[in-house]
Amino acid sequence: MLRATQLTITILFCWIMLEAQAPQTTAAQDIRVTSAGPSGTSVRSIVIDPLKSDKIYATTSAGAFKTTNGGESWKVLNFGQPKTLQFFFIQRIKIDPSDSDTLYAEYSSLDDRHVHREGLLKSTNGGESWSDADLKTYDLTYDPSKPKTVYARNSGKILKSADGGKTWNTFDIDLPKGVSGLSHFVISPSVPQTLYALAGNDGDFHNVDWVFKSTDGGLTWRKASSGLPNDYIQTLAVDPLDSGVLYAGMSHGILKTMNGGEDWTASNKGLPDKVVYALVIDPSNAGAVYAGTYGAGIFKSTNTAESWTEANTGLTEKNIFALVIDPSNHSKLYAGTIKGVFKSINAGASWQPTGLQ
Secondary structure (H helix, E strand, O other): OHHHHHHHHHHHHHHHHHHHOOOOOOOOOEEOEOOOOOOOOOEEEEEEOOOOOOOEEEEEOOEEEEEOOOOOOEEEEOOOOOOOEEEEEEEEEEEOOOOOOOEEEEEEEEEOOOOEEEEEEEEOOOOOOOEEOOOOOEEEEEOOOOOOOEEEEEOOEEEEEOOOOOOOEEEOOOOOOOOOOEEEEEEOOOOOOOEEEEEEHHHOOOOEEEEEEEOOOOOOOEEOOOOOOOOOEEEEEEOOOOOOOEEEEEOOEEEEEOOOOOOOEEOOOOOOOOOEEEEEEEOOEEEEEEEEEEOOEEEEEOOOOOOOEEOOOOOOOOEEEEEEEOOOOOOOEEEEEOOEEEEEOOOOOOOEEOOEO
16 A cells, blocks of 8 residues: 555645645636646546537546536636645546536545545536535446446445436455456446456556456456566457457557457557557457557557557647547547647548647
């Protein structure tokens, strides 16, 4: 636990130092955030409204932002900060697919005793105002086939709701010694009862070493990590058509399983030895996979990760933290980088900066 605590404090300190460089904005106003505006806009997550794809949310080292015009201009979201919390920052925003004006913001912080806290804020008006969600949950993940079905974690336990989060069932799962909980849930679009999740030592959700799998909607879990090297897992992506095909972005490239985690093999032909923080698969063409690396930009595969080619035309920043595909137009992608959000309208053939830089 000492390593996890030290790492958490270090990450939180770095984020707050970056946020301190940015001007404090409380009004919800449309702005074009450039180098002359908030500094340190290192984008860590992006989420697109499933009903209005020009509405996008991004969490950054300078706060959280919203655009309603596909990235041309962005609005600063003001969350407020509880007085008892220090080093408060938003990690990611989740959208309720049944009502896209309902948002949940997952945050990390240190309390007045320097104890790491995770929490959840809720907005019912598209991010204009926020309140405590009064839910002791984290890692909210919605079932793509049943929007009212939600998974989450709390203190190492798995929670599941069938009514959009109004009530929850708690699953006590049997995990190996040293693994105190699961995080970063990924649901198979083709077989929603199949879920994958990441696990680390002693509840360290930053440095995760194993993949776990459930085939019964989260009731039971088993390890699906045979063949995985001793390397931190950064992200997971499941094939939209085949629940047994899964990709893992690692600290050194990409691994792939064709049989639901029974075994894993490297899929790095054409890919540099870099950390892969982001992986997305084209929902209409499962052979098209995009990988965001730290230091070498974006790579694309058109043959289910058998080989990769660079896709960096127009991309002036090569440190990538997030990739998302527009659900209404699969040729349109957004990339979160260490210097803002970039956009492609031609399946990664070229990129252009948005208003968040």
